[in-house]
Amino acid sequence: MDNRSIGVFDSGLGGLTTVKELKELLPHEDIVYFGDTSRVPYGSRSRDTIIKYAKQDIRFLTGHNVKMIIIACGTVSSVLPEEVAGSFGIPIIRVLNPAAQAACAVNRDGAIGVIGTQATVRSGAYGKAIRSIKPTARVIGKACPLFVPLVENGFLGPDNQVTRLVAEGYLNDIKKENIDTVIMGCTHYPLLYDVISDILGSEITLIDAGRETAHFAAATLKSMGLMNEDTARAGRAEYYVSDRIDDFSEIAARFLGSSIKGDVSTIDIEAY
Amino acid sequence: MDNRSIGVFDSGLGGLTTVKELKELLPHEDIVYFGDTSRVPYGSRSRDTIIKYAKQDIRFLTGHNVKMIIIACGTVSSVLPEEVAGSFGIPIIRVLNPAAQAACAVNRDGAIGVIGTQATVRSGAYGKAIRSIKPTARVIGKACPLFVPLVENGFLGPDNQVTRLVAEGYLNDIKKENIDTVIMGCTHYPLLYDVISDILGSEITLIDAGRETAHFAAATLKSMGLMNEDTARAGRAEYYVSDRIDDFSEIAARFLGSSIKGDVSTIDIEAY
Incomplete structure (x- = not known):
């Protein structure tokens, strides 16, 4: 058992569709989400730039002491080399x-x-x-x-x-x-x-x-004995973005399928 | 008279429509263009992020010893405070x-x-x-x-x-x-x-x-006596982007209305 959070990141807010699935499958897990809203979209950028951005995103989440990272970004999942993903000492799951x-x-x-x-x-x-x-x-x-x-x-x-x-x-x-x-x-x-x-x-x-990945992540946590043991309480979520966006709650709710519960903070991702 | 280049920047390649107008109006002027292709688009980002990016863009161009900067980006032109634009010691013209x-x-x-x-x-x-x-x-x-x-x-x-x-x-x-x-x-x-x-x-x-701004820039250069005196030769252009893009020439030609003539280089804008 491991009561640390699950880290999830995406180039923007699309990865919240994966968070939605995670919340249903793993209602007691805490989640730390990062959306790189100051540099979205990744999908039209070069391989080198995507890898540079992804490393910063992963470093931000490992700094939050997460037990697992889910790359909810199809672009990063496709482009990031396995040896890079494997160098952070925790399971990093890509879609x-x-x-x-x-x-x-x-x-x-x-x-x-x-x-x-x-x-x-x-x-x-x-x-x-x-x-x-x-x-x-x-x-x-x-x-x-x-x-x-x-x-x-x-x-x-x-x-x-x-x-x-x-x-x-x-x-x-x-x-x-x-x-x-x-x-x-x-x-x-x-x-x-x-x-x-x-x-x-x-x-x-x-x-x-995203949905398949949420299922895979749940199975991985179970098989590795990394589930949160505190099943008496609902999991919490913290949201981080790299740019303040005026209508964050509205857009995020569209992806999450429900209104945002949890703190939303803006961070400087270029510092990671 | 001043034979230095004119600096032009945009969040991406759209500003090349302004370069096209400049080349017609000022065929003997050299142009240094920067397109922030690793962080485009600016238009959906917050004011603070846009100002931070714009300062880096301007510092990159002033490092090329330009005599004037044209902000070919409607978003930066609208958001950048006058006191910031006025602090670089050369004319900075916005659309x-x-x-x-x-x-x-x-x-x-x-x-x-x-x-x-x-x-x-x-x-x-x-x-x-x-x-x-x-x-x-x-x-x-x-x-x-x-x-x-x-x-x-x-x-x-x-x-x-x-x-x-x-x-x-x-x-x-x-x-x-x-x-x-x-x-x-x-x-x-x-x-x-x-x-x-x-x-x-x-x-x-x-x-x-963009077209109106090209006319205004030409008038400003003339009125300030900053035109390139070497009218025997055609102006040259250098292009810089912050991300390699595979189909740069094709997309750029769409905006320029003609094929790209001049060097294209990728730079790390976050270092400025």
Whole structure:
């Protein structure tokens, strides 16, 4: 047993969709969340810059004495080398492998589509992770760079014409490839679930990388005996961001699916 | 006469639309351009963060011994306090005042609309600049946060359905306000000129803040006797960015209206 917090970080607030899943699965665990709102988005940046930013994010969380870190950012999960993630002395879980595993479990004869940021798709990391489990799998990556700004600007809901047009443009491209499984490789995308699943149709299984990762993290804590023993109380959450944002509570609630309970502080991430 | 370069910076590559105008107006001047591609966009960030980033951008350019700096970023132009801009010992020109001046010159009885990023509109800086010239002017600000990602992802051209839908959503709001003039307060927006002017209609005059600023900068250099005396040769340009971007030449050419001629280097802006 280990009563320390779980650290979770993302380039911005999208990772709160993973926190939402964690809270349901592990209601007694404390969570420290960091969203790098002064440097979001990561997905269009270069590999070197993403690695530099990710190291600072991890150092910030290890400074909070967390027992595990979840990289809720699809971009960092795809780009950060294993030896870097392995050098911090605590389990660092990325959204990549749990999502790849879930995709391989449901995948039939068709290809596996991976939608994510430009950096995620360019890295080819999902392809490697999937083929390490299922060597014959065919993987089709498709960058959807407008999905993040659409979500952040509230262009949500199945009836949003703009989001539907953009999504059709991206998804019709990969539908042609005889896919039967699609990984949503970015934590913003679950907010577009209705539109994406509607366009892809019921024959294609959608995998939510953040949700799979929350399940994997819960299983890891249990198997390593690292659960919080104090099950009489509800877990607490602390939120840190690198830029004050005026409408933090409103945007965060959109991702969390409920209103924010817990302190929100702004920190200088460049100092880490 | 002064043969040093003109410094120009923007949060990203949108400021190249201003460089394009400068090259036409001042073909013998050398230009040093900095685009903060590792931290773009600025428009959704807080005032403090924008000021911190802007100071680093200015220090980078003053380190290149420039004779003048043009802030080609609508967000920084709106947010940076005058006393900060005035503390560097060289003229620092922002897109704000030339655009306000041009808008007041063409404005008739209707209101003046200002479209820009969230930070630009929230700052109220255009309203202040306009009313200092024309105290009775009515100013209507409208943040258009999706315009920048649309431009950066190549959703251009008058026939682009997505861009048209988004633009109608933003612009129909301000059309109701009996406007006769609209300032495009962000250097990305000239690439959407066709769509914006089509939706606003021929009765509304569109002001390109970057173009007005290039004219103002040229006039300032002339009036201060700071022109480059070597008129036998074409001006050179150096380009600096804070993140390597794979398709720099292609994206830059979109803004410049011609292919990039000159060196492109990546620098660490956090060190300034």
